[in-house]
Amino acid sequence: MRERSATLAAAESLARQGAIGAAVAACYEALAIDHRDPLVRALLAHLMLEGDFYDEAITEATAAIELDPDCSPAYLALGLAYDRRGGMSDQSVLVWHELAEVEEDLVTAHVQLGEAFAAAAFQDEALDSWKRALELDPKEARATYNLAIASLKREGMALALPLFRKAGELDPSQDELFFVLLGVRDRPAEPVDPAAVEPNREARLAAAALALRDEDLFTAAELVRLTLDEVADDPQALALAAYVYLKQEATNEAMACALRALSIEPTLDTALYSLGVVYARRTGLNRHAARVFIALAKQAGGQALVHVLLAESLLGLQRYQQAGRAYRLAVRLDPACVRARFGLAAAYLTEGRYAEAQWEIRRAAYYDTKRQGLFWRLYDRYTSGGDV
């Protein structure tokens, strides 16, 4: 366990609360007491990175590493600062390589290493890094997106598109879209008890939606069944059933329920979502998927992911320019949407706009790494002497 001064502890606390300015001031106070403390330098590097001051972050992280070559949070800050600044892929490769060796299970280090290799035109090494990331975490979406981009560059869109879709399904934001459409944002505080649900349609469907949010498919299916036993033509219940089947990979059952729901209520967004996803998974149904997602975009045009799903279908139809427009709209609606950024990169590549494609990939990494909060994981492990 590393000892920390009270000033550093205060800086840490402020930084964790997001009070960046006050935390920076506290770090400088801590440096006035001990300017050779790698922890303070690493924390300062992270804070500079949070404020998008990349050169300052590089200076502080480098100082931290000089003071302690095992300071893993400083390596993370340095690598991210190089990548976000751009044009420093040679240096970035060395940093991520080092961090990937020190923190072997840090998946992001391998993903970033791959992107740095790709930026430096070492394609084979990049592929190895992303594959290593997927060995560590098969659900790592950004590694799969990068493999899709690599596949597009080497073999064209027909082989890349399934990888984009696979990565998209690993991305939890797709399920989030369904729950936004359903109007359920938060998980229930307690598991849904079907016996405690009032015996009426509204209560049952609301409880079923909450159970789905909690990934309790069994309870959701039971409540949907009770609703359908009373009114077999309830479109919302059928749409929930379609999603339950979709989550169990029973795509034909999902299609049957969604089509039935839409035959009763043709604009029901939740049913459109499930049907579009089913169609998108089938070879040869890109045109159908695009048609369904266009209908969904009319119902829920403010949701970035709807435009992403539409764009992916358009890629399958070789309508790359239209796909690019849909992706750009998605990015405008949600600048942090990694899936839209990678898709837009793919659309740019089809138009020979390589620099813009690279920029989108870098922005995807920017938002993805900001979201992950990896710094604190490494920082806590480092301060505890590697015991966390």
Add this chain to the structure above:
Amino acid sequence: MAADEAASLYQAFVDQDPASAIQVVERARASGIAQDALFDTLYAPAMALLGGAWASGAIDEIAFTQAAVVAEQVGSFVMPSAARRDTGVTVIVGTMHRDHHSIGHTIVAATLKEAGFRVNDLGVDVRPSDFLERVEETGARIVIVFAEMMQTARAALRVREMLLASGREDVVILVGGGPFSADTALAREVGANGVIPGAESAVKLVSRVAADLVAREAGEG
């Protein structure tokens, strides 16, 4: 008619009878429903009926799952054809000699292939004489030359010169890559007939050129 056939298909699903289901599909096809329309006019309505039957309790969970398995087996018979029809048009694609940039030509070549063109991909670092040789071998009338550097872009003129020297002035040369996108006048300087800014426009442009060539040949004939 289509509604009756959809009901028959649904019944075959529920009866777990793939042979009958396929017969229904074949009957619908024989009645004049195009392959690309089978999914919408036959399969989707049958699936909606299946969903309705499950919802109303007319079939139970097990029967629903078993019917879905039959629907899966029949699915391939009603899917719109994934591959585009062969256009019969051969296109030669390659990146100029001393140029190893592959992304542009790979994406365009793959897109043209998916669109049904017979693509002869020469890869990167292709000499002008190799373009000519392949034109003579295949009888292709469309050549797409990629270059991502100014020097190699200017050298594309050699491809036109070689084709002219061999009496192949009928061959259409399209060019692609950064230098040509940035300065379309450069394309004219190297004797190209058009510039390909991206993969989608490549399909459109090649389709138009192919149609023009066919129309010209028909006019001559």
